Amino acid sequence: xxxxxxxxxxxxxxxxxxxxxxxxxxxxxxxxxxxxxxxxxxxxxxxxxxxxxxxxxxxxxxxx
Amino acid sequence: xxxxxxxxxxxxxxxxxxxxxxxxxxxxxxxxxxxxxxxxxxxxxxxxxxxxxxxxxxxxxxxxxxxxxxxxxxxxxxxxxxxxxxxxxxxxxxxxxxxxxxxxxxxxxxxxxxxxxxxxxxxxxxxxxxxxxxxxxxxxxxxxxxxxxxxxxxxxxxxxxxxxxxxxxxxxxxxxxxxxxxxxxxxxxxxxxxxxxxxxxxxxxxxxxxxxxxxxxxxxxxxxxxxxxxxxxxxxxxxxxxxxxxxxxxxxxxxxxxxxxxxxxxxxxxxxxxxxxxxxxxxxxxxxxxxxxxxxxxxxxxxxxxxxxxxxxxxxxxxxxxxxxxxxxxxxxxxxxxxxxxxxxxxxxxxxxxxxxxxxxxxxxxxxxxxxxxxxxxxxxxxxxxxxxxxxxxxxxxxxxxxxxxxxxxxxxxxxxxxxxxxxxxxxxxxxxxxxxxxxxxxxxxxxxxxxxxxxxxxxxxxxxxxxxxx
Numbered sequence: 148x149x150x151x152x153x154x155x156x157x158x159x160x161x162x163x164x165x166x167x168x169x170x171x172x173x174x175x176x177x178x179x180x181x182x183x184x185x186x187x188x189x190x191x192x193x194x195x196x197x198x199x200x201x202x203x204x205x206x207x208x209x210x211x
Numbered sequence: 212x213x214x215x216x217x218x219x220x221x222x223x224x225x226x227x228x229x230x231x232x233x234x235x236x237x238x239x240x241x242x243x244x245x246x247x248x249x250x251x252x253x254x255x256x257x258x259x260x261x262x263x264x265x266x267x268x269x270x271x272x273x274x275x276x277x278x279x280x281x282x283x284x285x286x287x288x289x290x291x292x293x294x295x296x297x298x299x300x301x302x303x304x305x306x307x308x309x310x311x312x313x314x315x316x317x318x319x320x321x322x323x324x325x326x327x328x329x330x331x332x333x334x335x336x337x338x339x340x341x342x343x344x345x346x347x348x349x350x351x352x353x354x355x356x357x358x359x360x361x362x363x364x365x366x367x368x369x370x371x372x373x374x375x376x377x378x379x380x381x382x383x384x385x386x387x388x389x390x391x392x393x394x395x396x397x398x399x400x401x402x403x404x405x406x407x408x409x410x411x412x413x414x415x416x417x418x419x420x421x422x423x424x425x426x427x428x429x430x431x432x433x434x435x436x437x438x439x440x441x442x443x444x445x446x447x448x449x450x451x452x453x454x455x456x457x458x459x460x461x462x463x464x465x466x467x468x469x470x471x472x473x474x475x476x477x478x479x480x481x482x483x484x485x486x487x488x489x490x491x492x493x494x495x496x497x498x499x500x501x502x503x504x505x506x507x508x509x510x511x512x513x514x515x516x517x518x519x520x521x522x523x524x525x526x527x528x529x530x531x532x533x534x535x536x537x538x539x540x541x542x543x544x545x546x547x548x549x550x551x552x553x554x555x556x557x558x559x560x561x562x563x564x565x566x567x568x569x570x571x572x573x574x575x576x577x578x579x580x581x582x583x584x585x586x587x588x589x590x591x592x593x594x595x596x597x598x599x600x601x602x603x604x605x606x607x608x609x610x611x612x613x614x615x616x617x618x619x620x621x622x623x624x625x626x627x628x629x630x631x632x633x634x635x636x637x638x639x640x641x642x643x644x645x646x647x648x649x650x651x652x653x654x655x656x657x658x659x660x661x662x663x664x665x666x667x668x669x670x671x672x673x674x675x676x677x678x679x680x681x682x
Contacts, residue, residue, distance in 0.1 A: 150559075158312065159558055165536070167555070171543055174552040179559055183526075185521025186564050189571045192518060199569035200576070 149171075150176050213320045217242035218379040219678065222436040225382060226284040232276060236287030240269035240331050241531040243289040247333065247380050252669045255353040256375035258294050258304055260334040265289065268331045275329070281319050286329030286437045294335040296427075298322050303419050306338040306368075309542045317341050319416025320387055328443040333381050337371030340550045342387055342420045343531060344368055345395045345619040348601060350547050356462045357400060358679035359645050363598035366399030366619065368392035372430045373400035376405035378682045383440050389420040390527060391593075391623025393428045394635040398648025401679060402445045403665070404430045405437045406623075407631035412441075412456030413448030421530035422453070423569075424523070424627045425534055434665035441658060457656050465659060466666045471505030473664065476586035478511045482622050485608040487596045490561040493639030493647040494592045497668065501590070504667050511582045511589060515575050519625035520617075521573065525530075525560050525568035526628070532557025535657075554620060564605065575631035583654045585629075588664055591622050593635040593648030598622040626652055634661040637674040646674065652682035 150174040159165040159172075217239055220228075244262050250570035251257050292298065295305045297315040304310050318326070326332070337355050339347055346353045347370025355374035357363040364655035365374045373396025376384050386393040388406040397404025405428040412427040419425055442462045448454040477483070477498060477632075483491065488621040502508050533540075535554050543551060582589065596606055598649025599615050606618050626633045631652050638649035649668070653661040669675060 154509040155555075155559060156251055159555075163536075163558060165558065169541060171555060174548065175555045175559070178552060178556045182230055182521065182524045182556070186516070186525055186567065189518055189521060189567050192515060192571050192574055194567065194570045194574065197570045198574050199566050201566075201569050 150177055150179050214242040214245050215474060218246050220382070221433045222284065222288050222431060222439050223433065226286070226327060226439070229276065229287045229464040231432050236269040236272040236276070236331065237266070240289050243333055243381060248574060250378065251380060252378065254356045254374060254378055254592070256337055256355045256378065256380055257291065257334045258306070258337050258352050258371070261300055261301065261332055262601070265331050265333050272329055272331065282329035285325065285443050286632060287331060289331045290325060290335045291333050291336045291372060291375050291384040292322060293338050293384065293386050295338060295387060296322055296330070296385060297418070297420040298335065300577050301335065303335065303418070304352070306340045306349050306352055306583055307546070309538060309545045313432050317416060320413035320448050322384045323414065323651050324444045325385070330443070336369070336375055339368035339370060339392070340547050341418070341535070342368040342382070342389065342392055343550045343553055344390055345616050346394060355600060356681065357598055358681040359401060361681060362600050363645065364399060365603055366396035366598065367486050369396050371432060373402060373404070375395055376400070376402045376430050376432055378681055381629045383429060384435055385427055385444070386430045387417060387420070388426045388627065389424045390430055391522060391620045393430060394593050394623050394633060394650060394663050395660055396647065397430055397635045398646065399598040401646030401674060402432055403428060403434050403437050404428065404635045405658065406633040407441065407445070408624065408632040408637050410453050411457070411632070411656060411658065413451040413454050415450035417447055418494060419534050421527045423530060424527060426627070434634070434662055434669050435463065435466055437634070438466060438662045446558070450674060455656070460659050462659055462662055465663050466602060468663055469505065470501065470664050470667045473499055473506045474586040475506045475508055475664070476511035476582060476589045477508060478513045478516070478589060478591065481513050481516045482591035485595055486592060487608060487641070489641035490592050490595060490597065490605070490647050494649055497638040497649045498590055498673050499662065501668055504671070506664070508600050509586060511586060513578055513582060515578045516625055518571055519575050519628050520621070522568040522571040523624045523628045524563050526572070527614060528553070528557030529560040529565045572628050579629045579631055579652070580634050587653070587660055589652040591650050591652070593650045594619050595621055597645035597647060599641070622650065631655060634658070634665050636669060637672065638668070
């Protein structure tokens with residue numbers, strides 16, 4: 148997977164309206180690249196029937 | 212009694228003298244303030260020292276005690292708070308330049324609970340900027356000096372808490388733990404740190420790093436002291452939506468019950484790979500010592516645990532960036548480079564990746580829950596390496612080179628993902644004289660069993676009673 152500071156700059160600006168200094172994004176690239184493989188490997192877990200841990204629990208009063 | 216002796220007393224020891232009125236809270240507070248005045252300019256554990264307020268609170272405590280109004284074991288005990296815990300009328304910098312002059316108008320729940328218990332607040336403690344880093348290195352307020360080695364990292368993010376307790380600049384402190392931030396400085400500074408069950412201690416009024424991972428816990432010189440502090444701060448709080456409606460036991464009740472018959476699991480295939488040799492020796496010796504005290508050791512398999520780091524990355528990155536986005540939009544240049552780049556990485560975690568991580572979280576947590584049906588606690592090293600040197604960016608173990616932050620959090624971050632409580636306590640010294648931390652992982656809301664095991668071990672620990680050379 149190819150990630151560049153320019154791509155991140157465009158994504159931040161166009162999708163989030165965040166104007167960033169390109170120099171601040173340079174160290175982000177290796178961090179992201181290092182983590183993407185790990186995130187892809189989460190597919191090795193059988194998650195088909197698993198709901199996210201953020202699903203709200205209702206308490207005894209039925210309130211979320 | 213000398214200042215040095217007073218500032219090495221455990222909370223329990225000091226409390227007993229205070230209760231018997233063999234020691235005055237004013238005398239104890241003055242001893243700590245003298246140590247801070249003499250040593251903190253070099254140690255840099257405190258960002259803000261509250262000398263006048265502490266003296267006034269100590270006099271109030273003394274007056275209450277003289278009237279027979281003894282509030283309990285924290286009454287008159289001088290403590291410190293990590294500087295992301297809000298304090299009314301006292302600046303709360305979060306270890307940052309951005310909030311260097313921010314003065315909150317409310318106390319965090321934990322601050323008010325400690326005050327209600329009669330603790331004396333000495334000041335606000337240094338930390339990794341916005342609690343987002345395990346090294347404790349802080350370019351804005353200076354890096355706290357590890358009392359076991361001046362050129363060594365204190366560990367973070369609760370670096371000032373770890374250093375102040377280890378160096379005898381406060382009797383106990385609170386830290387926060389989102390990926391290891393109580394346990395890592397506890398391990399690197401040779402003290403006790405308790406990462407509490409998610410929901411056990413209110414987060415209300417604590418500046419968040421990641422809402423679904425943040426916990427608050429005590430950092431102390433003894434296991435019993437951690438139980439005393441936890442007893443004061445634990446319990447439900449309607450101001451925290453993550454607070455659990457679970458009652459608070461007396462954490463000191465079973466401390467001396469021993470551990471005969473308890474079962475302790477070792478997940479060697481996950482947590483005992485790539486350890487610095489002296490860390491392995493110390494942790495294996497601790498396991499044998501627990502066996503000698505009557506515990507039964509058994510192997511545990513946690514095959515899904517190897518995915519915990521990736522899942523935690525997605526969650527902490529996305530949640531931290533969601534909180535910081537407005538601040539970053541205005542003050543990006545005022546963040547330290549390491550924290551800024553970690554925050555910005557969260558801008559590019561996709562919502563689908565975040566949710567995949569939250570689904571993985573559920574199965575990894577279930578695996579730990581299942582393991583803890585067969586054993587009473589899991590045992591592992593807190594950090595696979597002792598305190599690295601302050602300038603180290605990478606560490607090589609068994610031929611594997613990684614970012615020092617990845618090594619430091621390898622054994623801690625999984626349990627923020629799963630929410631389980633973990634007690635870290637010192638279990639030995641390396642040949643270079645650096646402390647090694649041992650972690651005990653327990654069932655949710657069963658901090659009491661961890662404290663019981665920790666107390667039993669502490670009595671035979673090779674570090675028992677040792678004072679750091681720079682303290």
